[in-house]
Amino acid sequence: xxxxxxxxxxxxxxxxxxxxxxxxxxxxxxxxxxxxxxxxxxxxxxxxxxxxxxxxxxxxxxxxxxxxxxxxxxxxxxxxxxxxxxxxxxxxxxxxxxxxxxxxxxxxxx
Amino acid sequence: xxxxxxxxxxxxxxxxxxxxxxxxxxxxxxxxxxxxxxxxxxxxxxxxxxxxxxxxxxxxxxxxxxxxxxxxxxxxxxxxxxxxxxxxxxxxxxxxxxxxxxxxxxxxxxxxxx
Numbered sequence: 001x002x003x004x005x006x007x008x009x010x011x012x013x014x015x016x017x018x019x020x021x022x023x024x025x026x027x028x029x030x031x032x033x034x035x036x037x038x039x040x041x042x043x044x045x046x047x048x049x050x051x052x053x054x055x056x057x058x059x060x061x062x063x064x065x066x067x068x069x070x071x072x073x074x075x076x077x078x079x080x081x082x083x084x085x086x087x088x089x090x091x092x093x094x095x096x097x098x099x100x101x102x103x104x105x106x107x108x109x110x
Numbered sequence: 111x112x113x114x115x116x117x118x119x120x121x122x123x124x125x126x127x128x129x130x131x132x133x134x135x136x137x138x139x140x141x142x143x144x145x146x147x148x149x150x151x152x153x154x155x156x157x158x159x160x161x162x163x164x165x166x167x168x169x170x171x172x173x174x175x176x177x178x179x180x181x182x183x184x185x186x187x188x189x190x191x192x193x194x195x196x197x198x199x200x201x202x203x204x205x206x207x208x209x210x211x212x213x214x215x216x217x218x219x220x221x222x223x224x
Contacts, residue, residue, distance in 0.1 A: 009150075034212045043114070043215040044200070089153070091213075097168075098213060100145075102152035 002026060006090055006101035013080050014109050020076045021104040023090030027071035034098065035064055035075055036089040044089060047075075080108045113137075116201050116216035123223050129188040131219050133201030141204045142184035143213070144168075144176065146197040153200065159184055160206070191223045 005024045013019050023033070032051045038044040048057040053068040061078045077084055087105045091098040117132035135142065143158040145168075155168030157176040165176050173195060177185045184203075188195055198220050202213040 004152075036212075036215075041217075043217045044213075046212045046214075049212050097143075097155065097158065100153035102150060 002092060002094065002099035004090065004092060004099050004101040006088075006104050008104060009102065010105040010107070012107045012109060015080060015082060017080050017108075018076065018078045019080055019106065020074055021088055021106075023073045023075070023092075023101055025071050025073075025090075025092040025099070025101075027068055029094045030068050030071075031093050031095060033066055033068075033073050034091045034093065035073070036091065037086045038089060038103070039086040047088075077106070080106070082108045082110050084108050114201055114203055114214050114216040116199075116219050118219050119217065121219055121221045123188075123191050123221065125192060125223055127188075127191045127223075129191050129221070129223075131186040131188075131199055131201075131221070133184045133186070133203075133216055134182055135184075135201075135203040135214070136182065137203060137214065138181065139203035139214070140181070140206050142178065143202045143204075144174075144184065144186045145200045145202065146170070147200060147218075148197050156186065156199075191221075193223050195221065196223045197221060 034049045035047040036044040048064045050066040055066040064075045066073045085108045087103040089103045091100045114135045144156045145153040159165045159178045175187045200218050201216040204213045
């Protein structure tokens with residue numbers, strides 16, 4: 001079992017605020033790091049997959065960075081909107097199997 | 111549109127019943143997975159399969175079994191349902207190792223055992 005930690009566990013922000021979350025994982029045997037967004041009553045949706053140290057990915061107002069040497073990834077949301085409310089999961093994988101963190105639950109207050 | 115389909119969105123079963131949760135994918139993925147999600151515990155892997163008729167135990171296999179007779183279908187079986195198996199169950203599929211495209215998830219089955 002890979003120990004994956006996400007912080008904070010939950011977050012409430014005002015519409016328009018920018019926010020960020022952290023995913024920490026063991027840096028050995030690393031293959032790729034995935035971020036998912038999971039909205040209530042829907043399937044988790046893939047946001048990013050990153051493999052190289054220093055990788056940065058961006059999708060609209062959401063971006064992510066990866067540091068494989070120290071074992072962490074940051075997810076940033078710029079100008080949060082109510083539709084960003086969801087649980088954000090990170091999952092490093094060392095092969096076929098992914099190891100999920102407990103997620104960060106984001107609520108954006110209009 | 112590619113998808114992973116779970117047969118039931120909500121299910122209520124009685125203690126001791128044998129329960130089947132079905133998952134079908136149409137992407138010709140080799141790998142399939144069953145997870146359960148509980149508050150504060152995140153997604154925990156129950157079983158996974160790399161190929162037809164192959165299965166591997168995940169982190170919490172006790173009380174569960176699986177069946178993969180065809181590539182597109184992966185079934186999770188609760189041999190004798192208990193109240194501590196009340197949970198959200200998620201199925202996922204993926205391409206093999208070396209192709210880091212991630213998982214495609216089903217929409218989940220919320221199982222309540224009474």
